[in-house]
Amino acid sequence: MSGINILDWERMLGEQVIHIQKYRKQWLLETASGKWVAKPCRSHAHLRWWFWVDCELRQRGFDRMPLCRTDGRTWLLTAWIDARPASYHRMDEAGKAADLLSRFHQAGRGLLTPPPYCRFYSLRERIESRYRSFSLLLDQAEQMEGELGQLLRRYGKEFLRLGNDSRRKLMQIPLQEWTDWERSRRCLTHRDLASHNVLIDSSGNGWLIDFETADYDAQVGDLWQLLSRTLSQHRWDVVVFKRILSNYESHRVLAPIERLILASLLGFPNEFFREAVGISLNKEGYMKEKTLPYLNKIAESLSGYRDFLNRWIGW
Structure with a gap:
């Protein structure tokens, strides 16, 4: 858990993280409302860009992608999809x-x-x-x-x-x-x-x-x-x-x-x-x-x- 601040994740989600586990070289977070995958991002600029693109796509009716949350700097959290x-x-x-x-x-x-x-x-x-x-x-x-x-x-x-x-x-x-x-x-x-x-x-x-x-x-x-x-x-x-x-x-x-x-x-x-x-x-x-x-x-x-x-x- 070195270098990870759970409080950052909780601020992004607006709720308490009650369980954390490794998930495909990322982190799987469990909250009272559901599960989220936490992934560190390499480019701050791309991360911020994608957040606004994601919003535009949903406004235009395309929603077949996981909901996302970000701090705009390091982390991208995406809703976990029960799928293969x-x-x-x-x-x-x-x-x-x-x-x-x-x-x-x-x-x-x-x-x-x-x-x-x-x-x-x-x-x-x-x-x-x-x-x-x-x-x-x-x-x-x-x-x-x-x-x-x-x-x-x-x-x-x-x-x-x-x-x-x-x-x-x-x-x-x-x-x-x-x-x-x-x-x-x-x-x-x-x-x-x-x-x-x-x-x-x-x-x-x-x-x-x-x-x-x-x-x-x-x-x-x-x-x-x-x-x-x-x-x-x-x-x-x-x-x-x-x-x-x-x-x-x-x-x-x-x-x-x-x-x-x-x-x-x-x-x-x-x-x-x-x-x-x-x-x-x-x-x-x-x-x-x-x-x-x-x-x-x-x-x-x-x-x-x-x-x-x-x-x-x-x-």
Whole structure:
């Protein structure tokens, strides 16, 4: 409990904290009215920005995110949701995630809250950073032992080629101009659509959580993340692609330029890049017993991925 002031939490909640326990590297607080998750924040500016964005979203009718309280400096308290992480392997839950994301995006267009006073990493910058990291990793593949080294030597160059092709296509279309336009109009993005950031409660309702990376950016980047993660689980099944896209567009129809950008983004093998780099650096959350089978699954689906790109990249 070192460095923790329970009185700060009680002032934020306006009631007494009667029980505290560790919860996924955070703190779970129990009060007479319910439970709250206490999480320290790295950026004061982003914390304050998100608090006002949260208020705006609720005013606009989007409330599928936990209630939050903050001291504006260090702590973010969010109401505990009795739910489990979504599984993108399950088509119904991936569809719910697409529906939830679409409503989040629609409510988050043209917000009044100014951008956060933080370093902004655009969608293009994040793609370039991921490509460079994987390229550097691939340079070490010949000396790398174990299953990861074998995967990189067998499939790495082909995935790198696909990534480079996607980068070239993105340079030929106005991705940065579109990003700048959406940012100037304060279009909200989540930017971390991992399945553990989408919760499904006992009633089957979806909840969006963890907004530490949220910012004003190109919203199509979120949809790309969701599609890439889901289609990698479903071996790039066209039926799955159509259903996710249909669920998303039931609330927010993509602009023609967004379809063009999305078509190019889908050619970037982000899942293979991220997982390979993550496990090589022993990043938190990348465990060999889960990550290596997932990488194998992605690699084994390479022919299906190519076929998907050839048939549907200009849908």
